[in-house]
Amino acid sequence: MKTNVVLVGFMGTGKSSLGRTLARRLGYRFIDTDLAIEKITGLTVEMIFRRHGVIRFRSEETLLAKRLLGKTGLVISTGGGMLLNKENVELLRQNGVLIGLRADPEIIINRVKNKKHRPLLKKTNIRETVYRLLREREGVYDAAEFTVDTGQLPFEASLNEIIKYLKDRPS
Numbered sequence: 726m727k728t729n730v731v732l733v734g735f736m737g738t739g740k741s742s743l744g745r746t747l748a749r750r751l752g753y754r755f756i757d758t759d760l761a762i763e764k765i766t767g768l769t770v771e772m773i774f775r776r777h778g779v780i781r782f783r784s785e786e787t788l789l790a791k792r793l794l795g796k797t798g799l800v801i802s803t804g805g806g807m808l809l810n811k812e813n814v815e816l817l818r819q820n821g822v823l824i825g826l827r828a829d830p831e832i833i834i835n836r837v838k839n840k841k842h843r844p845l846l847k848k849t850n851i852r853e854t855v856y857r858l859l860r861e862r863e864g865v866y867d868a869a870e871f872t873v874d875t876g877q878l879p880f881e882a883s884l885n886e887i888i889k890y891l892k893d894r895p896s
Contacts, residue, residue, distance in 0.1 A: 830859055
């Protein structure tokens with residue numbers, strides 16, 4: 726049975742871009758949880774945050790984690806806050822290996838500063854918000870059993886580190 730690969734980490738660490746390529750290389754299907762929630766609800770993440778708030782969005786993440794429970798052969802790119810709910814961590818671990826992606830705050834800021842679709846960064850000082858959120862989420866991404874620093878490694882090297890870990894990992 727194929728185990729899912731679940732990419733976790735803060736925004737701007739490369740979960741979506743690495744996830745798409747990783748899925749192709751493994752022959753798995755790619756799921757971006759934010760895009761899946763948008764498809765299910767018919768609302769963008771930004772609209773959910775604006776109309777219904779963060780609590781509703783986090784509830785949608787948990788519902789999606791439950792929907793993915795019986796599926797295998799997926800590379801799942803989680804939203805940066807999905808692991809804030811310990812239930813999501815347990816659900817995703819049931820049939821997936823959690824791979825963490827990290828990068829230094831200044832690299833994250835550089836990657837996300839021109840992105841218009843990040844609700845948590847709207848109308849804020851991006852630098853202050855990124856540092857604050859990273860402090861608030863300290864330890865959250867430690868749920869990953871393996872972590873790659875995408876700020877230190879180029880894209881291809883990050884991808885190869887993940888593939889090597891998955892290949893060498895005891896089943």
